[in-house]
Amino acid sequence: MSWKVGAACALAVLVFGLADPFAKVSAPANAVSAAPPRAVWRAGFAKPAAIPFPEDNPYTPQKAELGRRLFFDPILSGDGSRACVSCHLPDRGWSDGRPRARSRQDSDLDLHTPTVLNLAWQEGRLGWDGKFRDLESVAFMPITAPGNMNLPVPEALRRIGADASYVQAFGRAFEDGTVTQGRVEAALATFQRLIVSGPSPFDRWIAGDEAAIPEPAKRGFDLFNGRANCAACHGGWSFSDGSFHDIGTGRDEDVGRGRFVPNSTALRYAFKTPGLRDVARRAPFMHDGSLASLEAVVDLYDRGGIARPSRSRDIRPLGLTAAERADLVAFLGTLTSDEPGGTALAEFGPAPPKP
Ligand code: HEC
Numbered sequence: 001m002s003w004k005v006g007a008a009c010a011l012a013v014l015v016f017g018l019a020d021p022f023a024k025v026s027a028p029a030n031a032v033s034a035a036p037p038r039a040v041w042r043a044g045f046a047k048p049a050a051i052p053f054p055e056d057n058p059y060t061p062q063k064a065e066l067g068r069r070l071f072f073d074p075i076l077s078g079d080g081s082r083a084c085v086s087c088h089l090p091d092r093g094w095s096d097g098r099p100r101a102r103s104r105q106d107s108d109l110d111l112h113t114p115t116v117l118n119l120a121w122q123e124g125r126l127g128w129d130g131k132f133r134d135l136e137s138v139a140f141m142p143i144t145a146p147g148n149m150n151l152p153v154p155e156a157l158r159r160i161g162a163d164a165s166y167v168q169a170f171g172r173a174f175e176d177g178t179v180t181q182g183r184v185e186a187a188l189a190t191f192q193r194l195i196v197s198g199p200s201p202f203d204r205w206i207a208g209d210e211a212a213i214p215e216p217a218k219r220g221f222d223l224f225n226g227r228a229n230c231a232a233c234h235g236g237w238s239f240s241d242g243s244f245h246d247i248g249t250g251r252d253e254d255v256g257r258g259r260f261v262p263n264s265t266a267l268r269y270a271f272k273t274p275g276l277r278d279v280a281r282r283a284p285f286m287h288d289g290s291l292a293s294l295e296a297v298v299d300l301y302d303r304g305g306i307a308r309p310s311r312s313r314d315i316r317p318l319g320l321t322a323a324e325r326a327d328l329v330a331f332l333g334t335l336t337s338d339e340p341g342g343t344a345l346a347e348f349g350p351a352p353p354k355p
């Protein structure tokens with residue numbers, strides 16, 4: 001159902017001629033562009049009725065509960081010092097507040113920790129550069145990476161299999177208590193699909209409460225969908241198209257998705273579009289953590305980032321006024337949910353105590 005709304009909105013965008021929104025700036029005479037179709041835009045951000053789960057890994061409460069336990073359990077790191085939650089912290093929008101993730105040796109890993117909010121709606125590849133096929137396939141990368149959790153697969157399975165309460169939990173979640181890599185992946189992914197951002201002032205506004213967000217934020221919403229063109233990539237309920245773009249960020253040595261598709265100009269320096277829900281909780285921003293604040297992010301888009309052949313055609317200098325930049329930041333702030341963490345924690349309670 002949500003997809004129909006999304007499709008209707010995409011259609012509306014085409015009908016309203018926003019496919020090249022910059023054209024509107026130079027041709028404002030068009031009758032349709034006189035008033036922003038705010039109502040149409042609003043409809044495109046309504047919350048879907050249900051969390052989608054893949055057919056080959058359907059939701060069960062037993063699998064989700066097992067996945068929750070694994071996500072919080074340092075049993076999955078070689079020296080027992082870290083768990084998934086060490087970097088994906090619920091009250092930091094499931095990121096970690098650092099420019100780049102902390103390695104086991106206390107130095108910086110190559111990339112900033114992305115949020116794991118709302119990944120159930122992510123249909124394409126995961127990771128900043130798309131190195132992961134799907135949510136299931138992510139887990140053993142951090143678990144086995146020597147600079148991260150540093151635990152080889154056989155040792156991980158042996159350890160969990162030696163814990164009687166885990167064997168029971170696997171028995172409840174699957175046909176029997178055998179611990180396999182695929183089952184660990186399935187359980188972790190099921191839990192993570194429940195990590196959904198909770199209601200925010202923006203949602204109340206979408207639902208019709210005009211007083212839920214202030215006027216500057218409403219103007220920011222119009223800019224986001226109109227002249228500033230943000231919704232070209234940050235569209236839909238989770239504010240991500242799940243695709244890869246060069247927006248003009250980054251260091252020369254990291255070509256993002258271009259590493260896997262070396263012959264594509266467009267994918268050089270292309271990174272995955274992050275969702276924007278709870279974005280104000282998880283500074284700093286971008287794949288390299290290079291931007292410290294939302295103001296800095298909006299300034300980058302206003303300048304148009306680094307102009308180079310790979311830069312997306314949806315990115316160009318915007319020429320926003322200081323007031324317009326502030327409106328955009330005010331709008332982004334309305335996406336902060338009332339409770340940090342989202343629905344997964346509410347459903348399953350606090351983390352189990354550390355062993
Ligand atoms: C040292 C901090 C750290 C730990 C511990 C960690 N992650 Fe991550 N996580 C990251 C970083 C950095 C990335 C980005 C990796 C990339 O793009 O290549 C990431 C990416 C992800 C993604 C992809 C998100 C997206 O939007 O594409 C998922 C899912 C994820 N991690 C889940 C987990 C799970 C499950 C665990 C535990 C088994 C875990 N992480 C442990 C830092 C961490």
Ligand code: HEC
Nearest residue numbers: 228230233245249271272273274285286287297301312314
């Ligand atoms: C061409 C597609 C595209 C457009 C247009 C676009 N973005 Fe982005 N956005 C991205 C991508 C891709 C990233 C990640 C880039 C990176 O990591 O280097 C990103 C990152 C962000 C982030 C950081 C999120 C995080 O978790 O680190 C924010 C905030 C953001 N964009 C807001 C905006 C706003 C506001 C606009 C309009 C002024 C906009 N975006 C326009 C694709 C786009």
